[in-house]
Amino acid sequence: LQSLLRSRFTLATGLRNFSVCTAFSARNRFIPRTPPVVQKTGRGPQDGQRIARRRRDLPTWRDYDPEIGIPLPSGELDQATITEIFGPDMHCDDGNHILRLMHYRRLSGSLIDIGVDFPRESGISPEMATKALEYIRTLDPAFDENEAGAAWAESEIMKVEQQYMARAERLGIYKRTDDSQADDSQSSAGSSNIYGESALDQLRKANKARWMEEDRKKEEAKKQQEAERVSALKAEAKDNNPEVETKEETGKIFSPFDEIALAQPTQKAWLEPVERKPWVKYYEEQATIIKDNKIPNLSTLRRLGPSALVLLAVLAGCWMLEETYNPPPRSARMFPDVPPAIATLGAITAINLAVFIAWRIPPLWRTMNKTFQVTAAYPFAIGTLGAQFSHQSFRHLFVNMVMLWPFGWILHDDVGRGTFLAVYLACGTVGTYGSLAFNVLAKRWMNYSFGSSTAVIGTMAAACLVRANNNVTVLGYEIPDITGLTVLGMIAGLEILRAWRGKNTKIDYPGHLSGLATGVLAGFYVRSKTPATLMTRKEFTSVQSEESAD
Template sequence: MSTLLALCRIVATSAPPGATANVHARFGKLRAKERSSTVPPLSFRRRFCQHCLFARTVSPESLEMSNVFSIAWRISCPSGLRASPSSCLLPLSAAPAKPTLRPLCRLQRPYSSDNGRPVSPQGWGFSARLRRFQLTGPTNTVFSRSAQTQNSPPPPDSKPDQAPVEHGVPIRSQPLSAAEIKSIFGSSKVTPAMGNRILNVLQGRRLQGTLDLDLPADITRAVRPRTIENGLKWLRKNYPVDEDAAIMARIEREEREEEERIRRQAEELYRPQSGHWGAPLGEANDIYGKSVLKEFREKNEARLLAEEEKKRKEWLEGEAKEQEKIRMQLKKNTELQKFDEAAVIEARPRADPQERPVLAWIQKHHLRATNTDVDTSTMTTSRRIFPSLGVTILTIGLCYLFAETYQPPARKDRMWPDVPPAAATAIALLGANFAVFTLWRFWPPAWRMLNRYFISVPLYPHALSVVGSVFSHQQLRHLATNMIILWFIGVRLHDEIGRGNFLALYLATGVFGSMTSLAAHVLTRKLTVTSLGASGAIAGLVAAWCTLHANDKLTLWFLPREWQDTFSARGYVFLTGIVLFEAFSLVSPFKVAALDHWAHLGGYFSGAIWALWWKSKKEKEARKRQEEMSWLDRLILWSSR
């Protein structure tokens, strides 16, 4: 390429006036032909040299006498760009290397490099072709912001229609004065700022060899073309620059970049890169490009992280709002004003989800399960009692229908055919109670549902809670006590009355005990007392067993056999003693434990009533069967007694 530059310089300097423009025109034609053909770039340079050398019609004799070739092969390319000694610019090669991609933009006004007169685009010859090249490689940082093509992408941080500002190269350390600007541009009205800007941009274009490109829009709108010509003439007179060498250096840079691009394209043609040449490589230089699914996943992950951060901030900042909301509820609900405010408001500060995620997760579900949007001031006694009473009556009716219509399945149809029916029923009830206990202790997301339907709250009761609270326990000791009694008493009672009657008795007495507790607390205005547990149902089973065996001696199963005769009592005596103990505990100021005595009393009452009804029913059925018996069957029955 240095040979090419030397040849072009010799032809340009030895040719008559106008020959340089002719060389440029031939270069442009060759460049256009090169783009439309598939000839390698090296052959293009050979043809360009041939056209440059033989641009004029010469005879063989004159060619033989010419020493152009010897001079071309002996003389190296000049040292490139030369500025005036008075110029403060550093040589272009002394600027720090900055391998950036700087696309060139099209220009409507190219300027000649030899006489300063405007010429047409064909006068340069190669100007139309230069628009398709890109300027790369080391450039001077002083005018690093060059003009861009209209099709080039803007910087990532700029707006789509905002082009970088071209500052050019200052010709002096201090701007020119107003008098100097006026002397340069003549009588035209050019401000000192605009005049200095025009000179700086033109000087930068001269050094870069880009005078054929469009000038910035603010300059073309502010001054006439003749004014720009005056500035260019003044620069060429006072700050001479080898503009031809700058143009050839620009061509050489573009040629190197084009050759490198073609070489890389030829080397990588067999490697697919996301369907088209020049596509970005994937992770670890993967030739198949970037994964679209991975990009979507990364975007979704970033969005989720932003949402989590927003929720975390709202969670940490919402503690004061939540406490203020509870205080307003305390002022609005007169039933809660008698209690200490600190006991109602959550005292522990909210945990940071990033530092203590488990505690923050529990606190979130705790607040979610706490109903702070209810207005209990409008709740009356009837509204608190009647809905639950309706559910209680409906449940007892359904239990009666179930007991009357239940038919025990055959052995082959049972889920556990090898387990006795009484044990299977007791195990199922134990499993249901233990499942609800597990939700209370180990699964905070279920607390909202449990607070509504598995605990009785007289302040704002839910009607279905009288049913759900029968299977609900929050403490292991409470659960274990009830389930032990269920196993030892329930299995024996199940064998005596059957599965249908046993399940109906368990649920009906439990619901009746919960309803008794709710009504008692509402009527006594103890609205903040909550109740849950299977104690009402267990009390019903115990009362039914004692009533059915009223005249039989009952004792505690864990006593030694020799003690059981001593510590025994008839069924009705045992039941009476338990009821009296519950009544005494209810009115006594000394509380042994936090027991719901109203639910126990309701269970004892309903269980005893059911047992009396069951005994009377069995006696009627026995009398009816005896009446339907023949005299022979009666005789056999009497003799067996």
């Protein structure tokens, strides 16, 4: 620790000496030997105090985010100026963004530490940053970058020192002394220095005092807001119940309505966080696709194009499956005594359960992130198909499977295994892609989607539309006076109402509505291929291709 602090302090001191020597040599070269003529400006001490006060009130580089930068004094530049600085390939918004970032680095002094290097994912090359820096230097050539760099180095030294001191205090190795003792020791040490207090020490003390004052003001403002809120609540309660008086005691809060006192807690509990094991942390880091929490600079076509190709391939495969599937004979089935609908739904449930278990295995996390979910920031095309089999909570899996079995059983018995699987996969894939497209176009980069709800709701819609004029049968029990079209209207109305209200933001409404629309289209397609006599019967005659083959 001492060697680290000594090396960083040596760097800061060397920069300060370099800036001082440079300024001294400049004065020797350009300042004339004759005494300068002092002109009276007519300003008194009060004018100087007002100017200094206005300068202190102006925002500094600490008031800005280093990821956004500091705006230029002249404001945003137009496209012609950006082209003159960077060339014809630079967009106006990107060029202004680079200028703001370099302006922040120059004013804060971090230019001496970071330079013109940016992460590769940002798309900013050192040549772009150098051109931006050269332009910014022309705006304020008198700015001392060496002095700003020395101040930056000093602040970094203070941060490292505070981190190590806080860690030592937390481990019980170091005990902080009183502020009065620390101030006395610093003053005595400062007075023993024959060279006096350095400019860096003065800057450090001034910054520390300013930060403490800002923290104190924020704390006072927070207390004031809390007091105003409590007083407003008391006034409202008194207006509603003028006969009841509120009581105040130390450590207790009395309700003005039922005289119930709530005592302040006497003890504070602290739950020690459980850290992940090192091998789990390793796989967690490996599974992270976006390392620096920055949105990749990808176009809309790059995000949606590959997934669209996968969607078209899946739809083509579903059409071929529906047209060419022939049920196997009874002797070729793995479970000949199990009805075909139960076998198919059981296989789908087993696949979803296997993916649910795979999410609990850390070495598979990276593969799961790429294959079984879709994120708008950096989507993988194969996730458009795999996301409909993915669940990370048992409740999510249980609800979807409970909704799938009754309606999937109906659709499977009516249209057969090939058509049922085609409808299920098509609804799930289209629903996932619809969710991805909505999040990309709305620039909701952190939204991600997974789950079989898109396929399930599409299957429900297709089953209801196939039996639009017939009663719905759930697990062998017929529901009287409720046709499939009625159930479809209830499902669609509920989804549209929930999406319009939008209270539960965790539900993928775009995916649900896309899957629902696909199920409706699939239902119309199946009805167009089914004889009309079957659609008008009181009891819908099941196709059950598998059973007839058996």
